Amino acid sequence: MAAPLPAGPGSVPDDWWRSAAIYQVYVRSFADADGDGTGDLAGVRSKLPYLAELGVDALWFTPWYLSPLADGGYDVADYRTIDPAFGTLGEAEKLIAEAGELGIRTIVDIVPNHVSDQHVWFKEALEAGPGSPERELFHFRPGRGENGELPPNDWPSQFAGETWTRVADGEWYLHLFAPEQPDLNWSHPEVRREHEDVLRFWFERGVAGVRIDSAALLAKADGLPDFVEGRDPHPYIDQDELHDIYRSWRRVADEYGGVFVGEVWLPDSERFARYLRPDELHTAFNLNFLTCPWDAGLLRRTIEETLEEHAPVGAPATWVLANHDVTRTVTRYGREESGFDFAVKTYGTPTDLALGTRRARAAALLSLALPGSVYLYQGEELGLPEAEIPLDRIEDPMHFRSGGSDPGRDGCRVPLPWTARPPAAEPWLPQPEGWAGYAAELQAADPTSMLNLYRTALQLRRGGAGFGDGPMRWLPAAPGVLAFSRPGGLVCVVNLAGESAELPGHRTVLLSSGPLDGAGHLPQDTAVWLRT
Structure with a gap:
């Protein structure tokens, strides 16, 4: 067991965040301790041994604050109160401390662009x-x-x-989002003062970091001018004023040794990198990798561009395959269009789950081998597919505001199946028929399961040379094959071609996402870690 983690003012900061494996917890759907159909903090505390065995370094919690839940908790009514459906502030403090005793840090989610209309x-x-x-x-x-x-x-x-x-x-x-989420005026000093106080409130309770929701939207152009397509600057995205806000936040974080990860959706790599200057945010989500199709050329270009845009400011890249807003990886990779775009989400899209699962296993090894930190959304380690939610059970405002054409995001938010037995109470979102086969208890006993692939990979990543932040070098490879080396003789090969691929010379196979073929070659849609 790891020693308790330092917390609070005067803590000695380190660079754990440059290489961390961070697990996203959507509390409402993670684990239900009191049997009311809704996940809670007691449920998370009961699963801390599971998360420690999985091998993650930190937990990122989506908003657990008091909220009417008009938008899954991203409509916050009070940042200093835990929503009673999840527990109490005292339980949150226990969770932070107990996770720290297992060597797992805590990251909370702050939503600065707006509050709830009940605030x-x-x-x-x-x-x-x-x-x-x-x-x-x-x-x-x-x-x-x-x-x-x-x-x-x-x-x-x-x-x-x-x-x-x-x-x-x-x-x-x-309200840039739903009517229940009025935008704050970030030109007002009281708005800035309040959020800095909220940051201190949570840092003083031992959190190691803060994820910033919609980080590029806070500041608005003077006078709120009309939007004109193609005109720069955009009236509410990426305003220059934002950088003063985050420099002020960074001074607060530095008092506690805390770190930031920003949700920054920007196509301009130079503008994106500005948020990662040494006196602003520590990291930002790599949303281009998240939405990239399963295509060798596009993935390589995305990886190269990611590393290039982070290099000038010395920030580590982040890699993520899924989160609470996008179609789950197994489903997405099993479709003809394997990327992700909110604008093209539709009901009934044909999906080959066997293909998607094979690709998701390979993508896991790819993302875990790349330089920097990695984020894992709950249930990805179980290989869960996207669920189609009955129309009368959908809660996501994206569905309703689209007039019903968008299936919404509830399909990736269905509560996790921990056991093969039916849940004690009907979950707040229904688990599809057949989900018992994905149960964590069954997968733990199956050495070939997705869960055990992730456990093994994360253990190797934590203790092996060449993983995490640092350099990488592309290796010669056949068309459709990605191959790169990391320090210490680590090599990752991912085969996206239509036929088996020859492996480079190596001393040992550390791990593969699926079996090699009879000739020792790498089959299609399979990844392998080698030591040379």
């Missing part, structure tokens, strides 16, 4: 009326048109639907 600030703003100081914390505006009946501008939503909602006194308020 005390927004309630006070509604009551105070036009022109009040309370409304200055948000973006309230009079409407356009003869009687103010038109929205103040034409900004597109991050979800489908409108970005402005009119209140009873005639003013409109901005």
Whole structure:
């Protein structure tokens, strides 16, 4: 067992985050201790031995705060209170401490762009009326048109639907997401002060880091001008003002030895890298890798571009195959279009799960061998597919705001199957028929299971030379094959070609995502780690 991790002011920071394997916990769907159909903190605490055996270095918790759950907890009503459905602040503090005793750090999720419409600030703003100081914390505006009946501008939503909602006194308020998520005004000093206090609140409770939701959206252009396609700068994405905000946050984090990971969706690599300068964020999610199709040329280009854009600022790359917002890897890789794009999600897309599983196993070894840190979404280690949720059980606002055309994100949020027995209570999202076969207890006893592939890979990654942050070098390989070396003689080969591939010279096979063929060659859609 690892010694307890340091926490709090004066802690000695280290660079654990440059090479860490970080496991994403969606509390509502992870483990249900009290049998009410909803996951909770007690359930997470009961599974800490499982997570330690899996071999992860940190847990990232999606929002566990008080929330009406209009958007899965990303509509926060109070950052200092745990939602009663999940437990109490005291339980969260115990969880942070108990995980630390097992050598597992904790990362919490902060949602700075908006709050819940049930947050005390927004309630006070509604009551105070036009022109009040309370409304200055948000973006309230009079409407356009003869009687103010038109929205103040034409900004597109991050979800489908409108970005402005009119209140009873005639003013409109901005929400880039759902109406239940009013955007904060980051030009207001009180908004900045409050979030820095929230950061300190959680760092003082022992968290090691913070994931920043929608990190490039906080600041808005002066005057909230209309959106014009192709015009730079965008009126609410990647405003220069953001960098002052994150420099201020970084000073807070440095007091505690804490780290940041930002959700930054930007196509411009130079603009992206600015967020990772030494006095801003430590890391950012690699969303291009996440959405890349299963194609050797595209994957190689994405890997190269990722490393190139991080190099000038000395930041480590991050690698992630799935999260709580995207179609699960097994399903995505089993489709003709194996990338991910919110705009093309539809019901009933044909999927070859056997193919998708084979590719997902290979992708696991690929991502775990690349330089930097890696994120693993809960259930990926079980090879769970995307679930199709009955229409009367869907909760995701993306579905409703699309008029029902988008299946939403609930399909990757179904509670995990821990045992082959039916759950004691109906889960908040239904588990599809046949999910008992994915149960963690069954996979633990099967040496060929996805769970044991991840366990073995993560153990090798934690203790073996050449893994984590550091250099890599591409090796000569046949078309459709990715091959690269890492320090210490580590070689990773991934075969995306239509036929078996010859392996480079090696001393030993550390691990393969599937069996080699009779001639010792690497079959299609298979990956292997070698030591040369």
